[in-house]
Every structure is written in structure tokens, then in C-alpha cells.
Amino acid sequence: MDNPQFRSGFVTILGKPNTGKSTLMNRLIGEKLSITSPKPQTTRYNIKGILNRDDCQIVFIDTPGYLKPRYKLQEKMQDLWSESYKDVDLILFMSDIISFPTDYDLEVLELLKNIPIPQIAVFNKIDLQKDYSREFFINQLPESCSKAFFISATRGDGVPELMEAMLQFIPYHPPYYSEEQLSDLPMRFFAQEFIREAIFNYFSQEIPYSTAVLVEKFKELDDKIHIDAVIWLERESQKPIIIGKNGAGLAKIRDYAEQQLTNFMGVPVMVHLWVKVKPKWRKKPSDLKELGFK
Numbered sequence: 001m002d003n004p005q006f007r008s009g010f011v012t013i014l015g016k017p018n019t020g021k022s023t024l025m026n027r028l029i030g031e032k033l034s035i036t037s038p039k040p041q042t043t044r045y046n047i048k049g050i051l052n053r054d055d056c057q058i059v060f061i062d063t064p065g066y067l068k069p070r071y072k073l074q075e076k077m078q079d080l081w082s083e084s085y086k087d088v089d090l091i092l093f094m095s096d097i098i099s100f101p102t103d104y105d106l107e108v109l110e111l112l113k114n115i116p117i118p119q120i121a122v123f124n125k126i127d128l129q130k131d132y133s134r135e136f137f138i139n140q141l142p143e144s145c146s147k148a149f150f151i152s153a154t155r156g157d158g159v160p161e162l163m164e165a166m167l168q169f170i171p172y173h174p175p176y177y178s179e180e181q182l183s184d185l186p187m188r189f190f191a192q193e194f195i196r197e198a199i200f201n202y203f204s205q206e207i208p209y210s211t212a213v214l215v216e217k218f219k220e221l222d223d224k225i226h227i228d229a230v231i232w233l234e235r236e237s238q239k240p241i242i243i244g245k246n247g248a249g250l251a252k253i254r255d256y257a258e259q260q261l262t263n264f265m266g267v268p269v270m271v272h273l274w275v276k277v278k279p280k281w282r283k284k285p286s287d288l289k290e291l292g293f294k
């Protein structure tokens with residue numbers, strides 16, 4: 001069924017950490033695909049989320065908030081960022097009305113000036129402040145940003161209008177992916193991400209950043225999915241913190257991951273967790289490779 005009016009294309013979402021990029025992508029595609037947390041630098045990969053409608057298929061790319069590299073892992077995150085806007089039809093520059101313009105915002109805008117791809121600015125978190133002047137934000141945008149939208153990614157205000165504006169930039173083209181597909185990533189990946197999300201939400205300071213999760217087994221048995229995963233930490237001293245008194249910490253992570261994954265996959269999921277240490281994995285290229293950072 002070839003529909004010449006069908007649109008299909010790619011949109012990347014760029015912006016500083018913690019500004020709501022993953023929250024927006026999840027809302028646009030109507031599924032919780034990309035993990036979110038109140039902490040910066042939650043997203044570590046470019047995550048493609050696919051929106052399928054009768055008239056279009058849009059592939060969104062949620063990127064890690066890019067920071068100046070402090071350790072090897074952050075360098076990897078930055079590389080992903082510059083890869084994310086190659087061959088896309090539209091860039092969403094995302095910030096929020098509370099903190100804009102930070103040096104970070106200005107740096108990203110400076111970079112966007114020289115990228116010959118259509119751009120839309122999205123200012124998020126309007127639910128947090130009643131009075132704000134749209135002109136103040138619009139005046140600071142370079143010419144490369146043709147439009148600005150003011151939204152709340154958590155509440156949904158302004159998102160339908162943004163969606164319709166984006167559609168104008170998506171070319172007429174047959175779909176790139178099958179219509180049932182929500183992402184190009186395997187279930188294994190989502191299992192790792194939901195476990196990591198629990199850790200980002202339940203633990204503080206360095207723990208979430210010192211953690212990597214690797215699924216070692218993923219099997220279906222008796223109408224259930226069983227997942228064996230290892231939580232990798234950087235130091236022995238972090239182990240008792242994650243495990244908690246009588247295993248209470250680990251149980252909390254497991255319960256959260258099981259609930260999210262059962263919901264996501266539509267079948268019961270059982271998660272089995274182990275905690276192990278790889279000293280300073282964030283700084284070692286061989287460890288990063290083993291843990292799935294290419």
C-alpha cells in the first residue's frame with residue numbers, strides 16, 4: 001500500500017542534561033522507552049524511538065546530555081551526540097524556561113548555527129513558572145532555529161502543536177521501519193536500561209554514575225521471561241550500598257525493574273540480579289567495550 005502522502009524521517013533531540021529530552025521523546029511516541037531521572041546524564045546512548053501514525057513514521061533520536069569530557073565514558077557520550085545529527089531531517093534544540101540561557105545552551109546554539117539542517121527550539125518545563133516572556137527566549141535564538149515552542153513534557157502542554165510543526169519538516173517517503181516497531185534496540189537493552197533507571201532513582205551521589213548493567217541471560221520459560229543481569233560497580237565499597245541491609249536495596253531495584261519490564265513487554269518478567277566490581281571501568285576502553293559502549 002503505497003501512499004504518496006506518507007511522510008517518514010528522522011528527528012534528533014539535543015540539549016543539556018536534565019532538560020527533559022527523554023521525557024519528551026517518551027511523550028511523543030506514547031511509550032516509556034527512554035529512561036528518565038531527576039539527575040543529569042541519565043541517558044548514555046542514542047536511543048531511537050519510532051512514532052507510527054496513519055500519515056507518518058517519525059524516528060526520534062534521544063541523545064545523552066553532552067558535557068565536557070571528564071572521563072572516558074563522557075567522551076563516548078559526546079561522540080554519540082555528533083553522530084546523532086548526521087542525516088536527520090530536523091534538529092530539536094531543547095532547553096527549559098527555568099535555566100535558559102546557560103553557557104551550555106549558548107554553546108549548543110553556537111554549534112547549531114553552522115549545521116545546515118532545519119532546527120526548532122523547544123523550551124520545556126512551563127508548568128514550573130507562570131510568568132515568562134516568550135520574546136526573551138526567542139530573541140536569543142540564532143537564525144538557524146526557525147521556530148520556538150513552549151511546552152511541558154510531563155503534562156503535555158504544547159506537545160501536539162510541536163508535533164504538527166515538526167511534521168512539516170518530514171519528507172514524503174515510505175516508512176523506514178516496520179509499523180509494529182517501536183525501537184531499533186533489542187529487549188535486552190531495555191532490561192538493562194530499566195535496571196539502571198531504578199539505580200538512578202534510588203541511589204545518590206556517585207553510585208548511579210559508577211554503575212553499568214549487563215544482561216547475561218534472557219530466556220522465555222513457562223510464559224514468563226527470565227532475565228539474569230549483573231550490576232557492575234567501580235569499587236568494592238559500593239557493593240554493600242547497592243545490596244542494602246539484608247538485600248533490601250537489591251530487592252527494591254529488582255521489584256522496580258520487574259514492574260517496568262512486565263508493563264513494557266506485556267508478559268510477566270522475573271529479574272535476577274548479581275553485583276560485581278570492575279575497578280574504574282569508566283576510564284578503561286577495554287571495560288567500556290565489554291560493557292557495551294562501542
Ligand SMILES: Nc1nc2c(ncn2[C@@H]2O[C@H](COP(=O)(O)OP(=O)(O)OP(=O)(O)O)[C@@H](O)[C@H]2O)c(=O)[nH]1
Nearest residue numbers: 017018019020021022023036041042043065153154
Ligand atoms: N516540572 C517538569 N519536570 C520535567 C519536565 N520534563 C521533564 N522533567 C523532569 O526533569 C528531569 C529530567 O528529565 P529527563 O527526561 O531525564 O532529562 P534529559 O534531558 O533526558 O536528561 P539526560 O538524559 O540526563 O541528558 C526528570 O526528573 C523529569 O521528570 C516538565 O515539563 N516539567
Ligand SMILES: [Mg+2]
Nearest residue numbers: 021022042043
Ligand atoms: Mg535523557
